[in-house]
Amino acid sequence: MPRGQKSKLRAREKRRQAHAETQSLEDAQATGAAAAAAAATAAAAGESPSSVCPPFEDRPQNMPAAGTPSTPEGPQGTTNANAAVSCTNSDEGTNSQKKESSKSSKGIEDLRRDPLHMKVALLVHYLLHKYQKKEPITKSEMLKFVIRKYKYRFNEILKRASEHMELAFGLDLKEVDPTRHCYALVSKLDLTSNGTMNEEENPPKTGLLMIVLGVIFINGNCATEEEIWEVLNMMGVHAERKHFIYGDPKKVITEDLVQLKYLEYRQVANSDPPRYEFLWGPRAHVETSKMKVLEFLAKIYDTVPSAFPFWYEEALRDEEERAQARMAARARAAAMASARSRAVASARSRATASNFSQAK
Structure with a gap:
């Protein structure tokens, strides 16, 4: 060659x-x-x-609190204003690419x-x-x-x-x-309920859920949609943009996690135009706790939950209430077991007495 x-x-x-x-x-x-x-x-x-x-x-x-910025879409027009907007958007896109x-x-x-x-x-x-x-x-x-x-x-x-x-x-x-x-x-959620988030098929969304639960918690246990997206936007997660981990974040948060009962998504009372807010769903209350969520948020800041005393005290109260509820549940279970045991013993005693009577 x-x-x-x-x-x-x-x-x-x-x-x-x-x-x-x-x-x-x-x-x-x-x-x-x-x-x-x-x-x-x-x-x-x-x-x-x-x-x-x-x-x-x-x-x-x-x-x-700030809403997710949106870009209004209008019909394809021929006015100079529309052309100017188009040019501006084009310049912004170029700068963004750079x-x-x-x-x-x-x-x-x-x-x-x-x-x-x-x-x-x-x-x-x-x-x-x-x-x-x-x-x-x-x-x-x-x-x-x-x-x-x-x-x-x-x-x-x-x-x-x-x-x-x-x-x-x-x-x-x-x-x-x-x-x-x-x-x-190991998932940070205690996946003991029926159904899963199909984590075997898709990247786990537990991290996204924990962040949303944290935003809800630190906003008084109820966060508006704007408050949720304000935090997620700063983390590079946007409602109208596909995410390379979570896919369609808006669908995950407003549909998937709602259907799985990790989140509750409802319209704000008397809002016109309608606005929406998030709360913890019943499954979130079962599978995690305020303390676990606060620990997760604290790790993001490389600190400890007690560094945020307001929420830490609330999380401690929640832990105490959970402990009392568990004790009460165990006491009820023990009482029911004891009652069943007594009922079985009584039935056996009656059966023995009946057999003895027939034998005589």
């Missing part, structure tokens, strides 16, 4: 390899962002959670500077795959297939990945066999 053609082939191969490397880094960045949905997404980009979400105040009334491109380039540079970041993202992807396939998770396989040459940083990588799994998907990584170093992913 002539030298000129060989040089061209080598140059083409180098370009292909460079493109493949860049694509791989971009895929890893996307996976890392997926894993860190709420504040973890910001952490993956090198930002602090407070730069994405407004810091908690001591009282829910201090939370800001910002996204710049952000993507920055993310790739961050990955190159912090190789652990990519390992965390890959491990999150691996853990989610194992969870969906219901396959066992072992340290040996994580070291072999994901961590590889960073074995000496295993504990750090695993810790960061488990935090992302918790915040994005509402899944806790627990070591179930310390001897063989086997792990399991």
Whole structure:
């Protein structure tokens, strides 16, 4: 083969390899962002959670409220005003694309500077795959297939990945066999009721649900639709935009989780035009608690629930009420069991007496 053609082939191969490397880094960045949905997404980009979400105040009334911005759609017109709007939107779209491109380039540079970041993202992807396939998770396989040459940083990588799994998907990584170093992913919800969220078929939506339940809790146990979307928008989740983890977030929140009775979605009384609000559904009250939700929110801010005294006190009262309800339920169950035992004993005594009488 002539030298000129060989040089061209080598140059083409180098370009292909460079493109493949860049694509791989971009895929890893996307996976890392997926894993860190709420504040973890910001952490993956090198930002602090407070730069994405407004810091908690001591009282829910201090939370800001703003609706989800919407873009009115009108008929295709020929007026200058419509043309001006079209041009403006086009310019904004171009600027947005430039910002996204710049952000993507920055993310790739961050990955190159912090190789652990990519390992965390890959491990999150691996853990989610194992969870969906219901396959066992072992340290040996994580070291072999994901961590590889960073074995000496295993504990750090695993810790960061488990935090992302918790915040994005509402899944806790627990070591179930310390001897063989086997792990399991456990939902933060106590899935004891009938029905599931089909987490085997789709990425778990528990993380999104926990965030919504948290917003409801900190807004006095009832949050308007605007308050919900204000927080979700700051986390990169928008009502009219498909999300790469949650799919159609609006459908998930207003339909799927409502049908599963995790959320209650109702019209605000006397609202005209109609407005809507969210409350905890009956299944949420059974499968989680205010304290668990507050612990989840506190982890987003890398703190403890007691750092928010107003909600912490309410969560403690809720825990006490739950404990009393459990004690009362156990007492009722014990009383019923005792009554059944006495009834059975009485029936046996009567039967014995009857048999004895017949024998005489």
